[in-house]
Amino acid sequence: MSRKIQIYNTLTRKKEIFNPILENHVGMYVCGPTVYGDPHLGHARPAITFDVVFRYLKHSGYKVRYVRNITDAGHLENDADEGEDKIAKKARLEQLEPMEIVQFYTISYHKAMDALNCLPPSIEPRATGHIIEQIEMVQKILKNGFAYEVNSSVYLDVKKYNASYPYGTLSGRNIEDTLEGTRALDGQSEKKSSVDFAIWKKANPEHIMRWDSPWGEGFPGWHMECSAMSEKYLGKNFDIHGGGMDLVFPHHEAEIAQSNACNNCNPVNYWMHNNMITIDGKKMGKSLGNFINLEEFFIGNHAKLDRAYSPMTIRFFILQAQYRSTIDFGNEALQAAEKGFTKLMNAMGTLENLKHSDHSTYDINELEKNCYDAMDDDFNTPILIAHLFDGVRIINSVKDGKESLTASDLSKMQKLFSDFVTDILGLISAKESGENDLTDEVMELVLKLRGNAKKNKDFSTADLIRDELEKAGIQIKDSREGSSWEIK
């Protein structure tokens, strides 16, 4: 491969040239959703971010195994005072089986990801399907002397671990600071130190989800699943681990510790973290009351939303920001994104029927280089999109006869847009998904009738047709060559 992809590595806090462990192959693990609630905007960002990474690596010729887990064993609830397993709590609330909840929300997650045109990962393992692997890992860590059992729970001994491996390198902390930052706590804890974390937890009687283990009935600690499943499918040391920035500490830090403690091997070469989505400048969260789920976006049913926004508008909006920046959602910004997206998609359509000429007034190779450079620079999609809009201007100008492209340049341009817009950014027009032959035929007839009316200077009929179609969500566009239509 002649091109070099640079990835910002959270571990080193700088951009590094990406070199896979195995030539032409990439192993990538991304933290997936906890399926205990509706898929929301917070799920969309990492899914889209790493979907584009997945697509671009594949486009660049790598064979990629993309693993994204489904957390169905349940993590702790942040704001829980009861200390119940997230999933068990929801189950009790709704009088359902835990796995019924999990099934329901897994399906709705998949539907939302599909709507956002995120490719399914290569493997989508579930935590509950890998209890044995997690128990085995806990046993190895115990055997290696980096954990201890207390009262049927097992904790990772972070101080002991830190003597052999540096703890806190990913999040830029050290144990002393962490201990300092922990305010005077009880002393009642069964843990040796407040920095220790559970890798296996005893289940209290009210716990519905529980498994037998060498330490009694319980469930895996909340960081175990990712360590166990990433090792199982990608190996002890793999290329890329992704997730939201909020997971850097403690989740990913714990994963590193667990893997080292178990395998004496640093698990991940490149750590990638997408930034948060904010609403009115604040992180979106249930407790803040600014929580918008994806369904509400698609339908427009939320107090914060002026109207509905299509999945592709959301996708485009997210891609207009670099993945390491926060994105603030607002109606004005969303509507701007929607317009920009429509402009891009219209140009895609125009490009299909463009006429070539005997010389070019524009350098396609330069544009292509700019596009690759943008993506190679830590997947800089906003820069890529800016360059694509350069192409859009050219496409429209060629149509107007103000610029020209040779046949070979034109087909290059078509390939460029197909590669970058459709395959890499994963943007598809609403028309593509909602169109059928019958609609085409009917619209052809309608446009013919309107054309006749215009010829007869019957503009009131022509305008009536246009206005009514507009109400139905179809935009008529007149040009010298005739009229065309598109679904808005």
Next chain:
RNA sequence: GGUAUCGUGGCCGAGUGGCUAGGCAGUGGUCUGCAACACCAUCUACAGCAGUUCGAAUCUGCUCGAUACCUCCA
């Protein structure tokens, strides 16, 4: 309090030590039966203060502000 990230024009968002990113909105044109689309031109900018430099929005320091995480509670 600790750690990290960040503060760019009406809105959203890139970016580099010197050469107007881009999208949306605004303004003026061209096109058009009118409109939409499109094209051309154009107006708003780099939180504040000090320093380094021939030159800084880009480097350094300080100030102010914003956001995230700080782990055991099951």
